[in-house]
Amino acid sequence: MRAKVMVVDDEIGILKLIKDYLVFNEYEVITARSGIQALEKLSEKPDLILLDINMPVMNGFEVCKQIRIKADCPIIFLTARAELDDLVAGLNVGADDYITKPFNIIELGARIGAHLRREEIHNIKAQKSSNGLIINYGAMTASYSGKSISFTKTEFEIIELLSTNPGQIFDRERIYEIIKGYDATGDNTVITEHIRKIRTKFIEAGCEPKISTVWGVGYKWEI
Secondary structure (H helix, E strand, C coil): CCCEEEEECCCHHHHHHHHHHHHHCCCEEEEECCHHHHHHHHHHCCCEEEEECCCCCCCHHHHHHHHHHHCCCCEEEEECCCCHHHHHHHHHCCCCEEEECCCCHHHHHHHHHHHHHHHHHHCCCCEEEECCEEEECCCCEEEECCEEECCCHHHHHHHHHHHCCCCCCECHHHHHHHHHCCCCCCCCCHHHHHHHHHHHHHHHCCCCCCEEEECCCEEEECC
16 A cells, blocks of 8 residues: 655645655655645545645644644654754654755655654554553553553654663664664754653653663663
8 A cells, every 4th residue: 555645835836846756656645735724634644744834824833733633643844944943843743853945855755765664663563561661662652550651753763762772872863863764964953852852751651761861972771
């Protein structure tokens, strides 16, 4: 079955460029020229969403919040706004990745492929439990003492990487490279923000933070 990608952008030229590339590479493509239209088309159940930030009426941040209520597929922001504050804001509303405009269509295709391949892997992975914490890799869910803990896809991927390699230290650059699945060219400082959010969610659930910092080296999952 072909993977289904939704492309959301108010610029017709960008929509056509991305759609033509994806169709050529045998993806099924859904297009939307506004956030409202994107929300209406969620019923078509896309496997991944490319979402522009700068759109009239409802910007990408607002659309992403609404999507996250209904779907957990990967969301990649398309943005001309590369400032750190915008990047953090995107992560906080549930985005998994971003690419800045103007972008290289081959790089965009690589990112899409990487996220979708990880989706396939997640579907066949098993479950791990330790001291009340249960991680279901296939379903991409986590709970502590029966209480569900909600993570974004990227947060969960970091948890998966570290928890399946307990005690092993990964530096920020390596984590970014592994979870993106290509020669990373983005800003790997997002990993620090993701890990901060993961720890906060563990603590709020009453669970130990699990991920520790090895100062000057990187991060590891506590055994």
